[in-house]
Amino acid sequence: MLSTILSWITRAILFGVVIMFGAMGETLTEKSGNMNLGTPGIMCIGGAFGFGCTYLYEMNTDNPNAFLSIAIALVCSFVVSALAGVLFCLLTTTLRANQNVTGLAMTIFGSGLAKFFGMFIIPSGVVTVKAVFANKLFTKRIPVELGSGKVATVIEEVFFGHGFMLYVAIVIAVAMSVFLKRTRAGLNLRAVGENPATADAAGINVNKYKYLATSVGAGIAGLGGAYYILDYNYGGWSTGAAGGIQALGWLAVALVIFAIWRPLNLIWGSFLFGLCYWLYNYIGVFGVRMTSAQSALLEAIPYLVTILVLIISSIHKKRENQPPAALGLAYFREER
């Protein structure tokens, strides 16, 4: 019983880290007023390139270096995803294309690109390739021993039984919260997302902030994709992997709304989503037997919760809980 629940929590946390990265990237992007619905696609790109580069590295090196293996995965994933963010910003901010349409196209493009790129890695006749070395590094537990008691085991499993990326994600979320609340650049970024005309009049370079927030946001989202492959998916890449990332990507977008655009809420929100998502697999613990159709319904809980949050925050009308006022709107200086 206890071990089942612990395994449920572990699974939920792993799941949560994937969507936390995606949602953090999307939150940063949306704070600048850009609604990047291409995030699921960008996560696919991040996953494909992060996995691909580190896989090629470990396959072509006799004694792969642990630090290099991690660095290659993260840097490649971040840079290529950030470039996708720049592309999105170029289309929507500079060329003023509709953000929703561009974002959806980016998602289709991103998962297509990931599959295409992935094809070259997978040798013919093989379904899945595994980056064994990198997977080991990503899943390596933080070395904390708390003894053998029941309480100690629970604490150890829940708080320390995970790879380093969980802690990276939490640090990024906290840092992002501090950045948005306490720094001048954060204030400026929020002003851009709330009222670009005012920001412009105050001398803030609106386009610079949009580009930076969107590309860095896309990069962070891309890390979620890399994490999905190298940890959550046991280091395995298959042509179907992109579909899996994309599905979680949409949950990441939903999580941004659930967290009412606050990075700190993403931390617990993502784990809650993970628990809900994996509930179907562990519901047997509570003595409930379900058909596959019923458990498929259970998987929809995160989406239902998101809709509920959206409805409740709309009814409440508390201004702090609303999306950035200029979200989704193109800005150009009024000219007479």
Add this chain to the structure above:
Amino acid sequence: MEQTKPVAIELRNVSKTFGSIKANKNVNLSVYRGEILSLLGENGSGKTTLMNMLSGIYYPDTGEIYIDGKAVSIRSPKDAFDHGIGMIHQHFKLVELFSAVENVALAMDAKEKYNLKAVAAKMQEICERYGFDLDVNQKVYDMTVSQKQTLEIVKVLYRGAEFLILDEPTAVLTPQEAEKLFQVIRNMRADGKSVIIITHKLHEVLSISDRVAILRKGEYIGTVETKDATELSLTEMMVGQKVELNIDRPMPVNPEPRMVIRGLTCKNAEGVTVLDNVSFTVNSGEILGIAGISGCGQKELLEAIAGLQSVEPGGSILYYTPENKKTTELVGKSPRKIRDLGVALSFVPEDRLGMGLVGTMGMTENMMLRYYNEGSSIFTDKKKPRNLALRIKDELEVVTPGVDTPVRALSGGNVQKVLVGREIAASPTVLMTAYAVRGLDINTSYTIYRLLNEQKQAGVAVIYVGEDLDVLLEISDRILVLCAGKMNGIVDARTTTKSEVGLLMTNLNKEAQQHE
């Protein structure tokens, strides 16, 4: 005493042109240190454009700007700030979600350390020095208009502005709030700052300013000491001599009441009374001009008649059917209901491509909009509207590649011809037009005047809301003057003078209400 004060800002021969419109022609203007200067002029006289050149929004086509005797080039709002010029626009530039102090920090110099507490302390100091009443931690969305304005001024002072330009600051304030603002402005003057107030309210000009500079149709008319000025002398400088336009004005034939409006009061979305107890009669076969500073209730008046604006209880709009004098109450009815009752209203709104026409549709489809509920087939009948579109195109000489070209692609004058043509084609008994010739060239303007006169002679009751007094005086039979939402008098356009209407527009006058 002004002679002893040094000249701070000087504009020499400044001109600015937008397309074919000369917004400012060779304007010369001096501002002294430690004075309050009023910039007075009608709508469209170029006051705001002139000040926007000081605040870096526009760059002058020709002419120079001197600050403390040195020629300067102001290319952006940032340049303006560097020279100590701060402008408070009519539309506030504030982030609603931020607190007052965050909004000020936003505009802060990047070299300054980011410390909200220090910003708040400095703001507090500014507030105490000049007597502002401001809670620095209040969120902007919780603020009243007056508080937002205060915040804007504090923001500008925080950045170290020496010269403040206020664009119609009292337009959105209650009299008490305005008095409070004036006290603060006087404190700023005492502190050696120069304040320029753009306004067209004469009593304010007289009560607060040291000198008044007057602009008329983009030209600089002159500057007078406030103590030597009277409302009449300022009005005469502001509206100028009457210009003969030679617009036809046939005598009304058998005018009879078409609409009797009684006690009409309207509130805007914020709950502010924008039209206050207005009563008048609209006659068939005549053109009733409506004059007033913009935003004095003209829009609400027309929209109330059209059934688009809700009317406070007690107001009444009675429509008299031409044939049998049967009366119909229009208040509380939707435009569709009004039309179904057989009331033939036509409305040429101010916002041509927003309320009047759909910009992305062609002439034909725009014609169809007015007859959307006719016929019973699920398929549209394009033949009739197409013929109508072709007829309007020929008769009014609309310049367009074809009746299916999106009307957005047409010039302003042609767009207006399409709209007026469509409204007239509906054979109305009441035709309302709002700023029908705004932005149009001379020829098109005269075409519109001709069309309106044709309607008048056909017995239509025409309501003409205008901003150019010369036109109003020549085309109207009677002129209703609105001032701050109240009816300030109805005058006979054939015998009145420009300064009489000008005074009525700017000066709410109790006696004037019994003028007729």
